[in-house]
Each structure stands twice: as structure tokens, then as C-alpha cells.
Amino acid sequence: MLPKCLVFDLDGCVWDPEMYELWGGGGAPFKVHNEGTLKDRAGTIVHLLGDVRNIMYEFATEEKWKDSKICVASSCDEPAWAKECISKFDIGGGLKLKDVFDSDNIEIYKRSKDFHLNEIARKTGVPLEEMIFFDNQTNNCHTVSQIGVTVVYTPDGVTRQAFQEGLEKYPAPGQIIGPKSRGYW
Secondary structure, three states: OOOOEEEEOOEOOOEEOOHHHHOOOOOOOOEEOHHHOEEOOOOOEEEEOOOHHHHHHHHHHOHHHOOOEEEEEEOOOOHHHHHHHHHHOEEEOOEEHHHOOOHHHEEEOOOOHHHHHHHHHHHHOOOHHHEEEEEOOHHHHHHHHOOOOEEEEOEOEOOHHHHHHHHHHOOOOOOEEOOOOOOOO
């Protein structure tokens, strides 16, 4: 059984560095750089983490994902920068991240992740128990697990191993999948 809605945090989960780390002369505009990276105005390289590029390409090209919504839940400090990165990151085959993410469900603003997920549930009609959420911060994982979403803790970004483990254990409403960290669960 595949999730009807897969939701991804951005900073530290999909890409690195986090947008706030570009403050002090960096940030937008971003330019497409070599080997699928972006470069900010200060020359800092922003890259996709783990196996994000291939996983996102699979969402866009494999028939089994056609009925799943791919969404964003981010409390990124620079939403405009994040949206620019989404529009420019290449995932192969002429596709960008923006071609994968459901444009109606890119929630990037300063609110708690449970608020983001509830908004996505409201807009998509997908119950929280039929979602899976990927995040690199334990506090966000804990918060979202409390509302009944299957959560995958991704301290190294969305790696193939973390992604596969999440899918294998889905559905696991209210559970946090992945390595244990700092005694949070």
C-alpha cells in the first residue's frame, strides 16, 4: 500500500545548507550550477541531500505514484528563496522539483508542522493517517506523530534507506520510523 500523500520538509531534509545559513550576503538569486546543484549570490553551493533527486524523479515518472500527492511542509526562514530553489533544482529528464511537488500544497511559512500537515489534509482531502512525513528534526517528528501521521526521521536527509524503510512500515499512524535520537521516542 502506497501513501496517498507524501510530505517533505525542505531545509536539512531535501537540501543543504538551510536557507538561514545563507544570510549575510548570500541567498537569492540562485543560479543553476554544475552536477545538479545551485549557487547563491555569494557563491555558496546548495545541494540535494541523500537520494532526493532519484526519489523525486521516480515520483514524476513511475506509474505507481500517479495517484499520490507530493507536498511540502516547511518552516523555512526564507520562503521566497525556498520557492526559487524548488523552481530551479533539476531532478533529471528535464524535470525540476516544482514538477513533482503539488503546487497547491507547498506550505512554507513559520508555523508548527502539525499546522502544515492539517492544512495539507484539509486541502487534499487525504486523512492524516494516510500520509507519510519526512523530516530531519526530532521535535517536528514528535509533533507530527501526535496527530496520527506516519513519520520518517531523516537526520541525513531523505536517503534511499530511510525512504524504503518508511514505505515498508507504512501505514504506521503516530509512529516515528528511523534511528532513535536524543531520547525523544
